[in-house]
Amino acid sequence: MSVSFGGVTLRHGLMLAPMAGATDLSFRELCRLHGAEYTVTEMISAKALVLEQGSRRTKVHRTAQLATVTQVEAPTAIQIFGHEPTVMAEAARLLASGEYAGAVSTALPVAIDINMGCPVPKIVNNGEGSALMKQPDVAVAIVRAVKAAVKLPVTVKLRAGWDSEHRNAPELAQRLEDAGADLLCVHGRTRQQFYEPSSDNRIIRAVKTAVSIPVIGNGDLCCAADVTRMIEETGCDGVMIGRGALGNPFVFREVCAALEHRPYTPPTMHERMDTALAHACDMIARKGERIALAEVRKHMAWYCRGVRGAAAVRNALMRAESLAAIREALQGLLEIDL
Ligand SMILES: Cc1cc2nc3c(=O)[nH]c(=O)nc-3n(C[C@H](O)[C@H](O)[C@H](O)COP(=O)(O)O)c2cc1C
Incomplete structure (x- = not known):
């Protein structure tokens, strides 16, 4: 193709x-x-x-x-x-x-x-x-x-x-x-x-x-x-x-x-969360925290899809009012992984 x-x-x-x-x-x-x-x-x-x-x-x-x-x-x-x-x-x-x-x-x-x-x-x-x-x-x-x-x-x-x-x-x-x-x-x-x-x-x-x-x-x-x-x-x-x-x-x-007939290694939970956080930071840097937050929350919830036991993290993300709160909520996912 x-x-x-x-x-x-x-x-x-x-x-x-x-x-x-x-x-x-x-x-x-x-x-x-x-x-x-x-x-x-x-x-x-x-x-x-x-x-x-x-x-x-x-x-x-x-x-x-x-x-x-x-x-x-x-x-x-x-x-x-x-x-x-x-x-x-x-x-x-x-x-x-x-x-x-x-x-x-x-x-x-x-x-x-x-x-x-x-x-x-x-x-x-x-x-x-x-x-x-x-x-x-x-x-x-x-x-x-x-x-x-x-x-x-x-x-x-x-x-x-x-x-x-x-x-x-x-x-x-x-x-x-x-x-x-x-x-x-x-x-x-x-x-x-x-x-x-x-x-x-x-x-x-x-x-x-x-x-x-x-x-x-x-x-x-x-x-x-x-x-x-x-x-x-x-x-x-x-x-x-x-x-x-x-x-x-x-x-x-x-x-x-x-x-390309190559093996694929899915991202670790760390990589997933680092990517999510970098994504959130970039959106906020471009649009400003006030405008970006609603869209950032939506994207962050998508990163949690399919992760078992992530309901509490998703809820925390949905309530997050700042980048700091998003960062803290995402940390919760890393704890699930351990
Ligand atoms: C939230 C959302 C917004 C969309 N916005 C556009 C758009 O701006 N232009 C467009 O051509 N298609 C738009 N689509 C359609 C998608 O490009 C795509 O055709 C559709 O989601 C089916 O592909 P998928 O099953 O891979 O999502 C949108 C779809 C969704 C879910």
């Missing part, structure tokens, strides 16, 4: 999935360090970015900040969502150039990714995210417009379809390829399914058969065995791991070892 598109080549095609509210810069850099070969920013509203640029009153460019990309995490795609081709194209142009108010990136994106998978009501009610799968003409117009606006590769993340009656990913994929898409990532669920029941690899295989651009498989990949199965069942060119990496950035090391 390997991926080449535009000027990007990924040895194993091993990607971190975008997850709004979870895959911020700190987490993306951490996953890169542990073997993810490619990252994608959290989804960014094309309209908010463009409006923010035009506003004289904007002092803090929050949308632009979300698009921050660093050399540590590169190669990175910036993901945008929206429903208006002209606005999507303008946002893509700004992001690809790196020249916009509020930009603090130390690297340029290597691709612009278009969100056609988000199932959240406030997004789909606007005709955006996975609602674009119900509007193939608009989806195609967006890809064409973005493609015309930037020299970078344009990629699309989509679902199996809208619902069980409309599993149109293979047909839409062909149209997106014709419109100029350079790579597709397919999550094997419909919008109606949100995140349950399990993702369907057959639809990913159908997309892979329908197009000649690289296809990335996504959905329910939590360990090397899941990835191997995905490759066998779909023939995909690469994989994207989302929830399976939360609290477990080591999963990329595990998958990498399996793909």
